[in-house]
Amino acid sequence: MSVAGRVAAGSSARTGDRPFQLLLAVMAAAVPLIIGAVLVALIAAASPAIQRFGVGFFVTSTWDPVAEEFGVLPFIYGTLVSSALALLIAVPLGLGVAIFLAELVPGWLRAPITFFVELLAAIPSVVIGLWGIFVLVPWVRTTLEPLLKSTLGFLPLFSGPPLGIGMLTAGLILAAMVVPFIVAVSTEVMRAVPRAQREGALALGATMWETTRTAVLPYARSGIIGAIFLALARALGETMAVTMVIGNVPQIKASLFAPAYTIPAVIANEFTEATSDLYVAALIYAGLVLFIVTVAVNALARLLVSRVARGPAQIRE
Amino acid sequence: MIRGTWWAGLVLLAIMGLTAGAVAQPVTLNGAGATFPFPLYSKWSQVYAEEKGVQINYQSIGSGGGIRQFISKTVDFGATDGPMSDGQITQAGGRVLHIPMVAGAVVPVYNAPGVGTGLNFPPDVLADIFLGRITKWSDPRIVRVNPKAALPSADIVVVHRSDGSGTTAIWVNYLSKVSAMWKTRVGEGTSVNWPTGLGGRGNEGVAGLVRQTPNSLGYVELAYALTNKMTFGNVRNKAGQFVRPSLSSTTKAMEGALKNIPGDYRVFFTNPDGKDVYPIAGFTWILIAGEQPDPVKGKALVEFLWWATHDGQKYASALLYAPLPKRLVVRIEGTLKSVTSRGTPILP
Numbered sequence: 001m002s003v004a005g006r007v008a009a010g011s012s013a014r015t016g017d018r019p020f021q022l023l024l025a026v027m028a029a030a031v032p033l034i035i036g037a038v039l040v041a042l043i044a045a046a047s048p049a050i051q052r053f054g055v056g057f058f059v060t061s062t063w064d065p066v067a068e069e070f071g072v073l074p075f076i077y078g079t080l081v082s083s084a085l086a087l088l089i090a091v092p093l094g095l096g097v098a099i100f101l102a103e104l105v106p107g108w109l110r111a112p113i114t115f116f117v118e119l120l121a122a123i124p125s126v127v128i129g130l131w132g133i134f135v136l137v138p139w140v141r142t143t144l145e146p147l148l149k150s151t152l153g154f155l156p157l158f159s160g161p162p163l164g165i166g167m168l169t170a171g172l173i174l175a176a177m178v179v180p181f182i183v184a185v186s187t188e189v190m191r192a193v194p195r196a197q198r199e200g201a202l203a204l205g206a207t208m209w210e211t212t213r214t215a216v217l218p219y220a221r222s223g224i225i226g227a228i229f230l231a232l233a234r235a236l237g238e239t240m241a242v243t244m245v246i247g248n249v250p251q252i253k254a255s256l257f258a259p260a261y262t263i264p265a266v267i268a269n270e271f272t273e274a275t276s277d278l279y280v281a282a283l284i285y286a287g288l289v290l291f292i293v294t295v296a297v298n299a300l301a302r303l304l305v306s307r308v309a310r311g312p313a314q315i316r317e
Numbered sequence: 318m319i320r321g322t323w324w325a326g327l328v329l330l331a332i333m334g335l336t337a338g339a340v341a342q343p344v345t346l347n348g349a350g351a352t353f354p355f356p357l358y359s360k361w362s363q364v365y366a367e368e369k370g371v372q373i374n375y376q377s378i379g380s381g382g383g384i385r386q387f388i389s390k391t392v393d394f395g396a397t398d399g400p401m402s403d404g405q406i407t408q409a410g411g412r413v414l415h416i417p418m419v420a421g422a423v424v425p426v427y428n429a430p431g432v433g434t435g436l437n438f439p440p441d442v443l444a445d446i447f448l449g450r451i452t453k454w455s456d457p458r459i460v461r462v463n464p465k466a467a468l469p470s471a472d473i474v475v476v477h478r479s480d481g482s483g484t485t486a487i488w489v490n491y492l493s494k495v496s497a498m499w500k501t502r503v504g505e506g507t508s509v510n511w512p513t514g515l516g517g518r519g520n521e522g523v524a525g526l527v528r529q530t531p532n533s534l535g536y537v538e539l540a541y542a543l544t545n546k547m548t549f550g551n552v553r554n555k556a557g558q559f560v561r562p563s564l565s566s567t568t569k570a571m572e573g574a575l576k577n578i579p580g581d582y583r584v585f586f587t588n589p590d591g592k593d594v595y596p597i598a599g600f601t602w603i604l605i606a607g608e609q610p611d612p613v614k615g616k617a618l619v620e621f622l623w624w625a626t627h628d629g630q631k632y633a634s635a636l637l638y639a640p641l642p643k644r645l646v647v648r649i650e651g652t653l654k655s656v657t658s659r660g661t662p663i664l665p
Binding site: 063134141244249269274 | 378379380381382384385399401402404405472474479480481482483503504505506507508509510511514515516517518522525526529530
């Protein structure tokens with residue numbers, strides 16, 4: 001029921017209910033208000049850059065604070081590709097862990113695994129970033145990238161010198177950071193699937209995998225998709241860990257080995273020392289672009305999902 | 318019972334408030350800005366509070382933020398690693414003074430397998446490496462000045478700061494002075510459009526990348542290179558000597574630059590004249606208004622800056638900042654004496 005509906009229904013209830021309902025309605029209204037306030041503030045602060053660069057800001061590749069020429073295309077590219085890469089790795093991995101935790105794990109093992117997953121989510125991103133520089137980057141440089149190069153090097157995706165720093169490492173580190181979200185939420189929704197669903201499938205002679213695929217996953221679908229959205233939002237906005245391993249070069253290269261840059265990273269890197277008004281406005285404009293990109297990606301994902309899936313209805317046919 | 322305790326607490330609070338009002342209010346100075354001098358300013362703040370009873374709160378929010386807060390007058394003093402532009406000074410209004418506190422040097426750090434510390438870098442070679450025009454360690458221009466080093470024939474991986482910083486400002490100011498091509502193609506500032514290389518966040522980011530990446534070359538603050546025992550190189554100065562970066566060669570650079578340091582100290586004194594000077598160094602400044610609105614605070618501020626440029630200098634070396642040369646301090650004394658409040662000079 002909608003908030004307004006609840007408030008209306010409350011008119012016939014006891015007097016104490018009404019202030020409570022109003023309070024909740026105000027709280028609910030605060031969320032769109034905050035988003036609106038952020039948007040207004042971003043547009044106002046970015047206006048010198050918006051007037052100067054206009055829509056061209058989205059499709060320009062130069063980022064030159066000295067000449068005060070700014071465009072965010074490489075940053076948009078870096079943000080989207082690193083997040084996509086992260087989801088590509090984190091979704092199968094996270095779902096695997098979640099299925100294991102919800103369906104297969106022996107009781108004594110569940111608590112420790114859950115604990116470690118939660119621990120991973122609790123590590124501050126700057127610490128993950130440092131781990132990235134000192135552990136992940138050398139491993140990617142000496143092991144993963146040479147391996148990819150020797151096996152799949154014919155693809156432009158895996159060409160160029162293996163530096164260890166770049167888009168691939170950023171995707172890996174983001175994957176490590178968003179996996180806990182996918183695991184935690186997906187495990188809960190899968191465990192909430194009624195026992196009868198599983199028993200019904202098993203009674204029909206389904207294997208463990210068939211039960212999971214036909215009875216559990218479709219039922220938990222909307223929750224899992226919610227988890228993926230949460231992970232995507234986290235990946236798009238992640239700043240510290242990404243900037244420490246991505247190489248921070250605003251360029252668009254086909255190779256995943258090449259350094260790249262993301263919007264949150266450039267804002268965090270340059271904002272404190274940006275002195276000219278136009279420079280600051282351009283960074284805030286970049287923030288506005290990130291806002292738009294995030295909203296657009298979420299909307300697109302929702303649209304895609306509503307086309308493809310309609311929840312548990314499918315399994316009843 | 319509970320009510321009684323509550324009242325007693327309130328009375329106690331009132332008494333505390335009264336006594337606090339009766340004692341002379343200690344002066345608190347608020348400042349914000351550059352991160353580079355933060356360890357030194359914290360030390361000064363601690364020592365000065367013990368010796369003089371004046372509290373100094375310093376927030377290291379970055380030079381850009383320091384300048385913005387100084388312009389909007391939300392702090393008693395700003396701090397920056399790069400001088401304010403003329404436009405910013407007009408925005409701030411009134412007389413703006415840049416007071417140099419100490420200097421820091423920026424050094425080339427590298428990780429070339431089999432090559433030890435103390436590689437020699439002529440200025441034009443540094444500029445061309447960072448322009449992407451020299452791409453190999455075995456380039457003849459590097460080999461010529463390092464005949465004994467076993468330089469690898471590998472590609473140089475250039476590493477620069479990705480965050481805006483005073484360290485970058487000093488580095489690119491130097492490159493602009495020694496290379497006409499750098500000046501026209503890249504220019505100078507706290508962030509620039511790098512022609513080549515990887516970006517690391519902060520000194521630790523650059524240091525991490527250089528340490529982890531074979532055949533890399535980057536730049537960090539001297540203090541950071543020393544405390545982390547990094548491999549760093551010598552740079553050829555204007556007098557033609559390859560000089561190892563150190564605190565004393567940085568102070569020498571200030572001495573060498575003295576005659577070219579203008580009256581308002583707004584200068585990057587990179588590439589100065591003189592013997593034994595290390596050429597890539599810069600001031601860190603404290604920004605104050607030449608006319609102080611509050612005479613009490615103004616007096617405390619000027620006295621603190623006097624102390625910082627005199628007695629305070631002895632804490633600099635231990636924290637790996639280059640202290641100001643005597644002759645420069647004498648000039649700064651004149652500047653501090655010019656600070657006024659309500660039209661009259663604060664210091665005698």
